[in-house]
Amino acid sequence: MEALISLVIGVFTTCGVYLTLRGRTFPVVLGLTFLSYAVNLFLLVMGRLTIGSxxxxxxxxxxxxxPLPQAxxxxxxxxxxxxxxxxxxLSLKAHMELGNDHVDGKHKS
Structure with missing residues (x-):
């Protein structure tokens, strides 16, 4: 069970870092979401997995x-x-004002 949870946390972290380093805003937002999932799962596992207690x-x-990790x-x-x-x-507002969805805002689409 611990190996499966570790693998899932690693996959979420890897996907999050990869998507965060992309040049467009939506993959960056999705990458930050994956990173937050990984951190949440890590915090939950730090409270020791006890099933049925x-x-x-x-x-x-x-x-x-x-109950502290759950809270x-x-x-x-x-x-x-x-x-x-x-x-x-914020990214939709930047897209409307700049006309593109690149993170640095300098590229033309």
Whole structure:
């Protein structure tokens, strides 16, 4: 299970870095989204994978999941969604004003 999660995090990171280094705005936004997915998955895995354990300590249960990584990932998902929407609107505005969608804004389409 750990090898599969590590492979998925590596694939998300690789795709994110590759797309972030592209010259157009939409692949850059998609690459940043992939990087945020990789970081969220990494944070969740750092809380140890416990399957079938409750996230809240109750009487009589010795094995429980740590709720802090789950709360951090939930907060990060909300923030990354808002930032993705902001960056998409910002790139659309730049495309309308510059007439192209290159990241540096100097190329003609």
């Amino acid at each position: 409750p996230p809240v300590i109750t009487d009589g249960i010795m094995n429980y999941a740590d 951090l990932v939930l907060t990060a998902i909300v923030i990354s969604f808002a930032m993705t929407a902001f960056v998409i609107i």
